[in-house]
Amino acid sequence: MKRLCLIHSACVTALLAGQAVGRSTPQEPAAPATTASAQDSSSKANQPGKKKYSHTQDLLIRGTVFDEKALSFPGVELQLRAEGQKKYKWDTYTNSRGEFAVRVPQGTNYEILVRAKGFVDQRRIVDTKGAGNDEAVVFRMQPVAGGKE
Numbered sequence: 001m002k003r004l005c006l007i008h009s010a011c012v013t014a015l016l017a018g019q020a021v022g023r024s025t026p027q028e029p030a031a032p033a034t035t036a037s038a039q040d041s042s043s044k045a046n047q048p049g050k051k052k053y054s055h056t057q058d059l060l061i062r063g064t065v066f067d068e069k070a071l072s073f074p075g076v077e078l079q080l081r082a083e084g085q086k087k088y089k090w091d092t093y094t095n096s097r098g099e100f101a102v103r104v105p106q107g108t109n110y111e112i113l114v115r116a117k118g119f120v121d122q123r124r125i126v127d128t129k130g131a132g133n134d135e136a137v138v139f140r141m142q143p144v145a146g147g148k149e
Helices: 002-024 036-045
Strands: 058-066 077-082 090-093 099-105 110-115 122-126 134-140
Touching: 058 110, 077 099, 090 099, 122 134
Parallel strands: 058 134
Antiparallel strands: 058 099, 077 090, 077 110, 110 122
16 A cells, blocks of 8 residues: 555656646747638639539438338438439438438439338339429338248
């Protein structure tokens, strides 16, 4: 016990000595912040060639997923990609009420893949070219033939 107290007091003494040394050495003043970087970023935003992306032209794809008993289906995975693309760019899950919403750019068709364990995957193409600002879709999942996995 006495040995532990000696070690503790030695550590405290070393710590205090280190702080005293640190106080006695002068610190370098902080470099003043330059306003040039703020001016550069604002001038870049005002350039005619650069356009800031706006979500005003986006399309909201929203919908609901139901199970085979017409009950809302929470936790279902949805993946979206532009038609003709190989990789899915957006993914989401349904909420506790089986609802989902994904914001995508307008002007192209989108493929939606809906997956749930023990149910058949569903794919649907959503035509967004003639749509307004939102498109509603409904999925009704069917169990895999031969029982649940």
